[in-house]
Amino acid sequence: MREVCVIGVAMTRFGRYSEIWMEEFAREACEAAIHDSGVRREDIQVAYCSQSFQGRVAGQRILKDLGLPGIPVINVENACAGGGTSFHATWMAIAGGFYDVGIAIGVEKMTKGLIPPNPEDLEGLLGRTYPGRFAMMAQRHMYEYRTTREQLAKVSVKNHQNGSLNPYAHYRESLSLEAVLNSRMVAEPLTLLQCCPVTDGAAAAVLCSKDIAKKYHDQPIEIVASIVTSGVYQSIRKGDFSSETELSKRAGEKAYEMAGIGPEDIDVAEVHDCFSIAELLHYEELGFCRFGESGKLIEEGTTSLNGRIPINPSGGLLAKGHPMGATGIGQIVEIVWQLRGQAEKRQVKNPKVGLTHCVGGATPGIGQGACSVHILKK
Amino acid sequence: MEKEKRKMIPFREGLFTVPSSLSEKPHLIGSRCQNCQEVMFPSRPICLNCFGKNLEQVALSSRGRLFTFTINHQGAKEFSPPYASGYIDLPEGVRIYSLLTGWETKGLKIGAEMELVIEKIKEDNEGNVVLGYKFRPL
Numbered sequence: 001m002r003e004v005c006v007i008g009v010a011m012t013r014f015g016r017y018s019e020i021w022m023e024e025f026a027r028e029a030c031e032a033a034i035h036d037s038g039v040r041r042e043d044i045q046v047a048y049c050s051q052s053f054q055g056r057v058a059g060q061r062i063l064k065d066l067g068l069p070g071i072p073v074i075n076v077e078n079a080c081a082g083g084g085t086s087f088h089a090t091w092m093a094i095a096g097g098f099y100d101v102g103i104a105i106g107v108e109k110m111t112k113g114l115i116p117p118n119p120e121d122l123e124g125l126l127g128r129t130y131p132g133r134f135a136m137m138a139q140r141h142m143y144e145y146r147t148t149r150e151q152l153a154k155v156s157v158k159n160h161q162n163g164s165l166n167p168y169a170h171y172r173e174s175l176s177l178e179a180v181l182n183s184r185m186v187a188e189p190l191t192l193l194q195c196c197p198v199t200d201g202a203a204a205a206v207l208c209s210k211d212i213a214k215k216y217h218d219q220p221i222e223i224v225a226s227i228v229t230s231g232v233y234q235s236i237r238k239g240d241f242s243s244e245t246e247l248s249k250r251a252g253e254k255a256y257e258m259a260g261i262g263p264e265d266i267d268v269a270e271v272h273d274c275f276s277i278a279e280l281l282h283y284e285e286l287g288f289c290r291f292g293e294s295g296k297l298i299e300e301g302t303t304s305l306n307g308r309i310p311i312n313p314s315g316g317l318l319a320k321g322h323p324m325g326a327t328g329i330g331q332i333v334e335i336v337w338q339l340r341g342q343a344e345k346r347q348v349k350n351p352k353v354g355l356t357h358c359v360g361g362a363t364p365g366i367g368q369g370a371c372s373v374h375i376l377k378k
Numbered sequence: 379m380e381k382e383k384r385k386m387i388p389f390r391e392g393l394f395t396v397p398s399s400l401s402e403k404p405h406l407i408g409s410r411c412q413n414c415q416e417v418m419f420p421s422r423p424i425c426l427n428c429f430g431k432n433l434e435q436v437a438l439s440s441r442g443r444l445f446t447f448t449i450n451h452q453g454a455k456e457f458s459p460p461y462a463s464g465y466i467d468l469p470e471g472v473r474i475y476s477l478l479t480g481w482e483t484k485g486l487k488i489g490a491e492m493e494l495v496i497e498k499i500k501e502d503n504e505g506n507v508v509l510g511y512k513f514r515p516l
Contacts, residue, residue, distance in 0.1 A: 114454065122420060123475040125389065126499070126510060127450065127457040135448035136465060143446070143488045185451045233426035235416060237471030364475065365418075365426055 004094045005213040005220035006376065008037020008206035009333040014170045014321035017109060017200040022054055026062040026107040026202035033103065034066075037206035038216035041066060044206070045099040047073045048089040050082030050106045051325035059105060062202075076325075080272065080360020082106060083203065083328020084228060084372025090207050091226040100209050106330065107202040108323035115324075123364050131195050131275060133362060135187035137244070138277035142189070144292065147280065149189050151295035153180040155276040156194045156318050158304055163315025165305075165346040170199045170321030194276035199321025203329035205336070219340050224353075225255040225375035231366035243367025248285035248359055255355070255373040256287070263287030266309060266375075267351035268338050270331035272358045273316040282357060283311070286373075310348045313338060324360070328372055331356035339378045352378045385506045389499060393420055394511050395437065396496055404496045405437035406511060408472060417470040440494040442468040442513070447478060447486050456500055466492050466513050480514030491516045 010032030012025045034041060047068070049059030059073040078085040083106035090104040114131070117124020123133075141147045157177050163169035175193060183193040213220035231247045234240035241249065256262055263286060271286065273279035280294035288309055289297045297303055303311040314320045314334040317327060335354035337343045354376045361369025388394065395405045409421040413430035421435050447464030450457070462478035464486070478486065479497060492513040499510035 114452065116455065122390070122393075124454070126475065126477050127454045127461060127463055128475055129450060129452065129454045131452065132448050132450045132454075132463055135450075136446040136463070139448060139488065140446040187451065188449045235427055235471065236467065236473050237416065 001095045002097055003210035004091050004207055004223045005210050006205050006223060006332065006336050007208055007213055007217040007220050008033045008035070008039070009204070009336045010036055011168055011203035011326070011330050011333045012201050013168045014199045014201035014323060014326075014330065022058075022107055022109040022200070022202070023061045025200070026105065027065060029202040029204045030062060030066060030103060030105060033204035033206050039101055039206060039208070041068060043101050044068055044103050045071055046090065046093050046102040047071060048076055048086040048102070048104050049073065050076040050078065050086035050328070051108055052077055052079055052082060053111070053324070054107060054109065058107065062105060062107065078228070078361065078370040080274065080322070080324050080327060081228070081358045081370035081372045082325040083330065084356065084358045084374065085328065085370060087205060087329055087332055087374065088226045088228045088372055091223055094207055094209050100212060102207050104205045104207065104329055105202070106204070106326035106328060108325045109200045110198045110323060112198055121362075121364060129187065130362065131190055132187040134275040134277050135190045137281065138189055141277060141280065145295065147295035149181065150177065151298055152189065152194060152276040152280070153177055153191070154298045155273065155279045156180045158298065159273060159312050159316040159318040162305060162313050162346055163319025165344075166315050166320060169315040169319050170197055171315070171319045190275055190277070194318070196274045196317040196322040199323045201321060201323040201326050201330065203326045203333050205329055205332050221336050221339050222377045223374060224377045225258040225373065227251050227255045227258065227373045228370060229254065230370050231363065231368045233366055244359075245281065245285055247368055247371045248282060248357065251371040251373045252286040252357070255375050259375040261353065261375070265353055266355045267353050268313060268335065268348045269309065269311050269355040269357065270314060270316065270334050271311055272327075272360070273312055273318050274322060274360070276318070279311065279316065286355070286357060305346060305348065313343065313346045313348055328356065328358040331358060332374065332376070335376050339376060386509055387502070387506050389508050389510045394496060396509065403440050404494055404511070405440055406474065406494065408436050408438045408470070409433040410436045417472045419472050419474050438470055438472065439468045441516070442466040442474070442492055444486060444488055444490045444492050445473055446488055462486060464513070477510065477512045478514065479512040484515040486515060
């Protein structure tokens with residue numbers, strides 16, 4: 001297996017692009033990532049494109065005007081973990097020696113409102129919404145660990161504060177704790193400002209094998225772990241973790257093992273904060289604190305921009321936005337900028353190792369469909 | 379005459395029994411794996427726990443405990459908020475997502491004992507009553 005680096009990244013500002021074709025704004029992200037990488041367009045040998053709602057051959061439709069004739073373009077769907085999945089697939093193609101240079105693309109143009117459940121999904125048919133699902137996790141966390149409404153809301157306050165410093169974020173206003181708590185109730189205890197918005201956007205990353213990386217870019221970022229995994233059934237009879245917790249925990253452990261490091265070595269992370277409670281759960285699953293202590297972690301400011309382990313410096317899904325198939329690549333873009341020292345006003349102090357984590361695709365029986373974790377190193 | 383045409387139909391077949399008299403209790407229909415004894419809902423041909431294929435259909439307990447819940451203030455399609463939903467742990471060791479009823483008067487508490495009821499969840503385009511399962515606090 002060859003070592004692989006990220007040499008070019010770019011994203012559109014996440015927001016609402018109702019007047020623009022997705023092919024157009026996604027192409028702009030690809031062009032910018034290619035330009036950032038220093039490769040010539042014709043050097044790109046393979047493309048993986050993730051999306052959930054863009055129809056057939058989305059990747060080809062994006063790349064058709066870029067002059068990349070005839071390369072294999074593989075379209076990937078893995079719900080909210082789609083971006084992590086297309087990045088993983090590109091990594092795999094290069095690590096395996098099949099190609100030297102590839103591009104990972106993520107794009108989504110969302111429709112307004114709640115994401116509809118799959119028709120076979122029994123829970124979805126009986127009124128289970130995504131906010132409702134996470135609200136139930138929040139209620140249980142509050143019951144078991146005495147996590148408070150204020151601690152939940154503080155996740156959103158932190159991420160909106162970070163988002164206010166990010167020119168690529170959908171929402172760029174910082175919010176007070178009162179504003180978050182007093183916004184419209186969506187599913188108790190989650191208020192509107194603790195739910196990620198409906199967002200469009202695209203992100204892209206150019207990858208190449210490590211041995212040629214310096215030829216293109218003077219600051220290649222190494223991919224030291226790349227994991228995609230799926231949910232498995234967990235028996236409550238045996239007192240197992242919930243399927244969701246087991247999935248992110250297992251993905252994290254596999255990534256740490258692959259990188260030969262532990263959670264204490266991570267300097268900055270982007271995790272899947274689709275709802276405030278989700279970020280707290282991920283602190284625990286990814287080992288940034290012990291189970292039950294995530295409320296304390298946010299309370300003490302440990303995950304703030306100037307804390308011991310800054311989490312979601314980009315503003316996360318809550319403020320930067322969540323264009324499903326693009327989210328995972330958007331996280332990679334942020335971590336690459338952080339490791340290069342290009343994150344401007346939201347720059348974390350000299351990080352050397354960063355982690356990204358995305359998860360999604362609610363599926364009764366196995367919890368979530370997919371989870372992807374990456375560890376990048378300067 | 380109009381009224382007689384309206385039928386009571388389950389929202390999906392094979393999920394629950396509908397009592398034919400008031401003294402009878404409704405049940406959800408699950409599967410028990412003959413190999414590992416795992417009980418699952420809904421019933422299925424392959425065990426989620428051990429992937430065994432020897433499963434028997436079982437009527438599940440109609441009482442359980444509330445594992446967690448929420449009051450939804452933004453509804454899924456065809457559901458008008460506010461409505462409550464939650465997960466119920468049955469004694470067989472199966473956790474079931476369900477709509478909740480009776481919470482407006484009795485309130486909801488994690489750990490509380492809950493009972494299965496079969497109720498209307500909506501009407502279809504032809505005016506038929508669509509039945510589904512819900513749990514209510516005892």
